[in-house]
Amino acid sequence: DQQVKQNSPSLSVQEGRISILNCDYTNSMFDYFLWYKKYPAEGPTFLISISSIKDKNEDGRFTVFLNKSAKHLSLHIVPSQPGDSAVYFCAATYNQFYFGTGTSLTVIP
Amino acid sequence: ETGVTQSPTHLIKTRGQQVTLRCSSQSGHNTVSWYQQALGQGPQFIFQYYREEENGRGNFPPRFSGLQFPNYSSELNVNALELDDSALYLCASTTGTSLNEQFFGPGTRLTVL
Numbered sequence: 001d002q003q004v005k006q007n008s009p010s011l012s013v014q015e016g017r018i019s020i021l022n023c024d025y026t027n028s029m030f031d032y033f034l035w036y037k038k039y040p041a042e043g044p045t046f047l048i049s050i051s052s053i054k055d056k057n058e059d060g061r062f063t064v065f066l067n068k069s070a071k072h073l074s075l076h077i078v079p080s081q082p083g084d085s086a087v088y089f090c091a092a093t094y095n096q097f098y099f100g101t102g103t104s105l106t107v108i109p
Numbered sequence: 110e111t112g113v114t115q116s117p118t119h120l121i122k123t124r125g126q127q128v129t130l131r132c133s134s135q136s137g138h139n140t141v142s143w144y145q146q147a148l149g150q151g152p153q154f155i156f157q158y159y160r161e162e163e164n165g166r167g168n169f170p171p172r173f174s175g176l177q178f179p180n181y182s183s184e185l186n187v188n189a190l191e192l193d194d195s196a197l198y199l200c201a202s203t204t205g206t207s208l209n210e211q212f213f214g215p216g217t218r219l220t221v222l
Contacts, residue, residue: 004151006151034210036213041215042215043113043199043201043213043214043215043216044152044199044213045212045213046210046211046212049210089151089152091151095165096154096157096165096167097142097144097152097154097211098154099144099151099152099153100151101149101150101151102150102151
């Protein structure tokens with residue numbers, strides 16, 4: 001049972017434009033949400049997080065939005081850069097981590 | 110400050126064999142979690158160790174077992190390997206039992222033939 005879902009396996013965006021990565025979840029008990037970025041042959045690296053009591057968290061070019069009523073999470077990257085090309089995982093926590101299946105982002109120069 | 114390291118990088122085993130994977134946590138971290146990432150999937154939580162005690166377990170059978178040592182390094186042991194155990198195994202470390210930011214190692218790629 002996949003409690004955290006990323007329905008878009010891949011996304012391509014032009015450099016300088018906005019990248020929007022989406023994530024849906026089913027468990028209303030999740031208390032923390034995170035985004036991780038993963039390059040090939042490396043482990044996931046933490047990007048940004050948001051508590052379930054907030055609806056937005058911003059860190060530089062990265063903003064995470066949480067819509068609890070829709071059980072939906074999104075990561076906005078603006079402006080997108082070629083170095084942002086990677087696989088992005090959303091994750092949620094309730095006693096343990098639950099990861100989505102990932103979205104491969106390609107930023108085209 | 111050293112990051113999370115894992116060994117070996119790659120491993121090939123045959124069905125029925127046993128395997129031990131190793132993880133050294135980031136300096137100052139006393140909690141280690143292990144994850145299995147099958148091809149095309151996200152990481153799946155196996156278990157977590159905090160101060161040498163198992164502190165949570167995902168939906169994995171008992172043939173997946175672990176240890177954490179006094180220096181907070183950790184091992185993942187898998188007995189009676191099955192073909193479906195082929196995956197990338199990731200360990201992640203953090204401080205305390207926080208479920209927030211974890212630092213991941215590069216993983217061990219296990220292939221079961």
